[in-house]
Amino acid sequence: MEKTRPLWATPLQFVFACISYAVGLGNVWRFPYLCQMYGGGSFLVPYIIMLVVEGMPLLYLELAVGQRMRQGSIGAWRTVSPYLSGVGVASVVVSFFLCTYYNVINAWAFWYLFHSFQDPLPWSVCPLNGNRTGYVEECEKASSTQYFWYRKTLNISPSIQESGAVQWEPALCLVLAWLVVYLCILRGTESTGKVVYFTALLPYCVLFIYLVRGLTLHGATNGLLYMFTPKMEQLANPKAWINAATQIFFSLGLGFGSLIAFASYNEPSNNCQKHAIIVSIINSSTSIFASIVTFSIYGFKATFNYESCLNKVILLLTNSFDLEDGFLTANNLEQVKDYLASAYPSKYSEVFPQIKNCSLESELETAVQGTGLAFIVYTEAIKNMKVSQLWSVLYFFMLLLLGIGSMLGNTAAILTPLTDSKVISSYLPKEAISGLVCLANCAIGMLFTMKAGSYWFDIFNDYAATLSLLLIVLVETVAVCYLYGLSRFESDLKAMTGHALNWYWKAMWGGVSPLLIISLFIFYLSDYIITGTLQYQAWDAAQGQLVTKDYPPHALAVIGLLVASSIMCIPLVALGTLITRRLRRGDPDPAPVA
Amino acid sequence: MVAFSMRKVPNRETTEISHVLLCNVTQRVSFWFVVTDPSRNHTLPAVEVQSAIRMNRNRINNAFFLNDQTLEFLRIPSTLAPPTDPSVPIWIIIFGVIFCIVLVATMLLILSGIQQHRRKHKGPSEMEDTEDKCENVITIENGIPCDPLDMKGGHINDAFVTEDERLTPL
Numbered sequence: 049m050e051k052t053r054p055l056w057a058t059p060l061q062f063v064f065a066c067i068s069y070a071v072g073l074g075n076v077w078r079f080p081y082l083c084q085m086y087g088g089g090s091f092l093v094p095y096i097i098m099l100v101v102e103g104m105p106l107l108y109l110e111l112a113v114g115q116r117m118r119q120g121s122i123g124a125w126r127t128v129s130p131y132l133s134g135v136g137v138a139s140v141v142v143s144f145f146l147c148t149y150y151n152v153i154n155a156w157a158f159w160y161l162f163h164s165f166q167d168p169l170p171w172s173v174c175p176l177n178g179n180r181t182g183y184v185e186e187c188e189k190a191s192s193t194q195y196f197w198y199r200k201t202l203n204i205s206p207s208i209q210e211s212g213a214v215q216w217e218p219a220l221c222l223v224l225a226w227l228v229v230y231l232c233i234l235r236g237t238e239s240t241g242k243v244v245y246f247t248a249l250l251p252y253c254v255l256f257i258y259l260v261r262g263l264t265l266h267g268a269t270n271g272l273l274y275m276f277t278p279k280m281e282q283l284a285n286p287k288a289w290i291n292a293a294t295q296i297f298f299s300l301g302l303g304f305g306s307l308i309a310f311a312s313y314n315e316p317s318n319n320c321q322k323h324a325i326i327v328s329i330i331n332s333s334t335s336i337f338a339s340i341v342t343f344s345i346y347g348f349k350a351t352f353n354y355e356s357c358l359n360k361v362i363l364l365l366t367n368s369f370d371l372e373d374g375f376l377t378a379n380n381l382e383q384v385k386d387y388l389a390s391a392y393p394s395k396y397s398e399v400f401p402q403i404k405n406c407s408l409e410s411e412l413e414t415a416v417q418g419t420g421l422a423f424i425v426y427t428e429a430i431k432n433m434k435v436s437q438l439w440s441v442l443y444f445f446m447l448l449l450l451g452i453g454s455m456l457g458n459t460a461a462i463l464t465p466l467t468d469s470k471v472i473s474s475y476l477p478k479e480a481i482s483g484l485v486c487l488a489n490c491a492i493g494m495l496f497t498m499k500a501g502s503y504w505f506d507i508f509n510d511y512a513a514t515l516s517l518l519l520i521v522l523v524e525t526v527a528v529c530y531l532y533g534l535s536r537f538e539s540d541l542k543a544m545t546g547h548a549l550n551w552y553w554k555a556m557w558g559g560v561s562p563l564l565i566i567s568l569f570i571f572y573l574s575d576y577i578i579t580g581t582l583q584y585q586a587w588d589a590a591q592g593q594l595v596t597k598d599y600p601p602h603a604l605a606v607i608g609l610l611v612a613s614s615i616m617c618i619p620l621v622a623l624g625t626l627i628t629r630r631l632r633r634g635d636p637d638p639a640p641v642a
Numbered sequence: 643m644v645a646f647s648m649r650k651v652p653n654r655e656t657t658e659i660s661h662v663l664l665c666n667v668t669q670r671v672s673f674w675f676v677v678t679d680p681s682r683n684h685t686l687p688a689v690e691v692q693s694a695i696r697m698n699r700n701r702i703n704n705a706f707f708l709n710d711q712t713l714e715f716l717r718i719p720s721t722l723a724p725p726t727d728p729s730v731p732i733w734i735i736i737f738g739v740i741f742c743i744v745l746v747a748t749m750l751l752i753l754s755g756i757q758q759h760r761r762k763h764k765g766p767s768e769m770e771d772t773e774d775k776c777e778n779v780i781t782i783e784n785g786i787p788c789d790p791l792d793m794k795g796g797h798i799n800d801a802f803v804t805e806d807e808r809l810t811p812l
Contacts, residue, residue, distance in 0.1 A: 181721065234751050235755065239751070
């Protein structure tokens with residue numbers, strides 16, 4: 049007797065699962081950076097165009113394939129064509145890499161969350177040096193938030209060659225992170241379906257609270273104005289368009305197999321076209337919403353730093369020239385400086401090197417993305433807010449929800465093909481399969497808790513998924529349109545859902561989206577080839593800042609292996625299927641004719 | 643105050659106020675001072691004075707109701723108060739609590755899953771026994787089994803009550 053496939057309890061659970069998977073950390077820490085780099089308000093133009101032209105069609109395609117084939121990525125592509133199960137295998141491999149390094153971010157978020165219950169926050173003060181006369185030197189040169197991140201959290205080594213030992217604190221947090229993920233995926237859609245209500249909705253509550261708090265902060269409007277003033281000339285920059293396309297592509301999580309896995313648990317009559325449009329619009333709106341919050345916080349931090357800098361200059365001048373307290377203010381600073389320069393030229397020239405040029409623009413221009421934004425810039429802003437413990441707890445709780453929501457999709461991409469496979473599921477119950485996958489990922493993830501772990505994390509983050517995904521989605525689109533047949537797929541969908549396929553989707557799947565992906569792929573390849581050696585940012589403890597270094601040969605080998613291991617699955621499995629078919633055709637068919 | 647501090651230093655117990663000389667007093671309440679050695683008529687080295695002041699900084703501050711930020715001794719770095727270090731770091735406590743909760747929840751889910759599994763396995767095995775019994779009663783004519791309509795898991799349609807029960811017994 050065949051077990052019926054588990055289903056989502058309501059279509060709403062499916063939508064929430066897709067939203068909580070697609071809305072992840074990238075919406076919070078990558079989109080605001082891109083917006084800032086490529087012209088602020090005018091970046092929204094290429095972003096929305098790419099959403100409509102690339103995001104929605106590809107998302108609909110994946111959901112439709114999953115819902116139609118009702119299997120995980122390997123089984124679904126095997127149904128499309130037996131030579132194409134390599135695409136599914138490549139998706140599983142990429143998802144495996146992603147799971148391994150993505151949960152480390154959750155571990156870091158847990159670490160910060162646990163440290164938020166102290167007064168004062170540990171990243172707001174520098175620790176004292178040996179004879180208690182001042183602060184630790186590394187902390188003086190950098191800032192206390194950078195010191196806490198690089199030294200206390202990561203305990204980072206000066207370069208990728210010196211790997212050091214596994215740090216037990218992040219390792220414990222990683223174990224906890226994997227335990228939480230296991231708890232959520234333990235029962236399959238039954239447990240995942242309930243968890244996604246929280247992981248999809250709660251981050252919006254926190255973002256809204258932060259929006260209200262952020263907009264009422266002093267100096268928030270500076271950040272918002274800076275971000276949203278459109279710089280129209282950036283529209284002519286091809287990089288803006290390429291980054292918009294890339295952001296839409298990776299933000300929706302296409303090509304990992306998670307969307308196919310989620311859709312395979314749908315009722316066949318589910319209207320996935322409507323859901324695809326809803327999910328993609330919500331994902332993009334969340335990015336814009338999160339960037340409003342981020343920029344009001346940026347504005348607050350920049351204004352705070354600018355005013356502290358001014359106060360330091362005022363104090364310095366007051367002390368050097370024995371001026372009356374309160375005589376110097378931010379408004380008359382320039383005039384008084386000119387007066388002092390002319391009245392006491394020799395003394396002024398002594399003091400002059402110490403006077404910093406405070407500029408609000410330069411504070412705002414420090415564009416940061418990724419872990420730097422989440423764990424350094426945001427914490428710096430939070431430590432200056434009133435009741436900073438509360439804001440810190442809320443913020444890291446939101447990061448955890450976003451991260452775990454995405455992890456649910458990532459693990460579903462690996463587990464669905466495994467549980468679909470009759471061989472494996474006959475030996476082990478799905479709880480055991482999930483447990484084994486989590487254990488394997490946790491063990492490999494210990495690599496990222498070593499001293500050089502953050503450098504390996506950057507390698508995985510930048511190279512494990514980018515090229516492979518583009519190729520996977522390209523093969524997927526071409527396979528559905530030309531191998532399986534667009535008209536055949538159209539009639540399948542019509543029989544399944546009852547709606548006819550709009551000409552727009554056909555045009556996009558058949559022509560525009562594959563062309564876009566090919567151009568993105570060519571751009572990335574040429575970018576890698578032109579820049580020659582790949583470089584990374586290493587933390588120099590002596591200087592208290594990041595320095596650029598070249599990757600050593602063994603790191604480059606790992607990068608090549610990462611990219612090759614997923615891409616090579618496609619041709620290798622196709623070749624393997626071809627060979628086994630040829631061999632089988634050689635032997636006579638043993639099955640009796642009924 | 644300065645004389646008092648110097649008196650705390652061994653070998654300098656005899657320092658008097660008259661041995662502390664002030665100079666360069668400005669309107670902004672800042673001045674330079676030196677401490678002279680009573681017997682030998684020279685000024686004491688700065689390092690000695692600095693360490694003495696450092697040890698008694700708290701008392702000097704309190705005498706003027708000032709603190710390290712408002713009463714500054716140039717070239718005497720203030721001793722900073724270290725942040726309070728609890729014996730068990732707070733984060734481990736919270737980590738332990740959450741870890742235990744998650745572990746217990748996971749165990750509960752796994753155990754209930756195993757129980758459901760066992761119940762499912764007991765259920766189908768009972769059904770298989772009744773099916774075997776049905777199989778034995780299948781009539782076979784000409785080697786072809788007749789379809790035992792009434793024996794194969796037939797559903798009793800409760801809408802049709804048997805006639806006997808309707809009529810009152812005679």
